[in-house]
Amino acid sequence: MKKTVVLGVCSLLFSTPLFSQGNRDDLMKQMAQETCQEVKKIDFSNKTADEMKLALGLPLVMVSGKHQTELKSFGIDISNPDNGRKLGNDVGMQMAIVCPEFVAAMMKNPNSINEIIQNGKGNATGSISGTLTRIVGGDFSYLQVEDSKGKIEKLWWMEYFDGSNVLALNPQNRLNKPIKINYVEKEMFNSTLKDYVKMKVITGIE
Numbered sequence: 001m002k003k004t005v006v007l008g009v010c011s012l013l014f015s016t017p018l019f020s021q022g023n024r025d026d027l028m029k030q031m032a033q034e035t036c037q038e039v040k041k042i043d044f045s046n047k048t049a050d051e052m053k054l055a056l057g058l059p060l061v062m063v064s065g066k067h068q069t070e071l072k073s074f075g076i077d078i079s080n081p082d083n084g085r086k087l088g089n090d091v092g093m094q095m096a097i098v099c100p101e102f103v104a105a106m107m108k109n110p111n112s113i114n115e116i117i118q119n120g121k122g123n124a125t126g127s128i129s130g131t132l133t134r135i136v137g138g139d140f141s142y143l144q145v146e147d148s149k150g151k152i153e154k155l156w157w158m159e160y161f162d163g164s165n166v167l168a169l170n171p172q173n174r175l176n177k178p179i180k181i182n183y184v185e186k187e188m189f190n191s192t193l194k195d196y197v198k199m200k201v202i203t204g205i206e
Contacts, residue, residue, distance in 0.1 A: 024074055027067070028087075032094035034063045040101035045108040052112050060091065125184045125203070128153050132179040135171045143202065145181060155181050155200045162204035180206040 038059035044052055064071070064087075071077075076087060095102050106113060130147035141157040157164070161182075167174060183200040190197045 027070055028090045028094050029098060031063050031067060031091050032098050035059050035091065036095060036099035036102060038062070039099065040105070042105070044105045047109060047112060049112045052109065060088065125182070127180055127182045128155065129178070129180045132174050132177060135175065143181065145179065153200070155183055155202050158201050161202050163206070167205065
């Protein structure tokens with residue numbers, strides 16, 4: 001199970017442009033081994049998702065620079081973003097096999113791993129816990145939640161979600177009570193600003 005998770009994360013983490021003459025698979029393995037020597041020096045336990053990706057990307061860039069000639073022999077343009085994503089994925093998958101230190105380090109930071117996976121799906125997800133203070137109707141309704149630090153969050157009710165039926169039938173019953181709201185961030189067009197803005201769209205309540 002752990003290896004399956006790490007293999008999936010590798011396909012998302014190693015999206016940086018990348019690759020002895022010979023078999024291409026051997027080159028991927030060689031690059032993975034060289035990257036491993038640098039990566040295993042890094043402490044991932046307290047890094048955010050962005051910090052983790054940066055810490056992995058820099059060694060990968062360094063290793064790819066050493067193998068530009070070999071890469072060109074395979075027709076690989078490391079400055080091409082599409083090539084970079086594909087090759088980054090290949091090296092990352094090899095890393096999960098030949099670098100046990102990398103696998104162990106990754107598993108020490110499950111929260112950042114989960115964030116990377118969710119971001120890789122296209123939209124960031126999360127949850128907010130607090131007190132439901134308002135339910136505001138309109139063309140698009142939203143819930144207003146105050147967390148334990150007094151911060152007010154606005155979460156938009158734009159589609160069906162788990163628990164929406166109960167909330168619609170008796171909204172007053174949930175007011176001023178603890179609530180946990182799961183959401184996904186989506187870019188929506190704001191006609192007033194004439195620009196796209198990120199909005200937290202509700203996917204479920206608990």
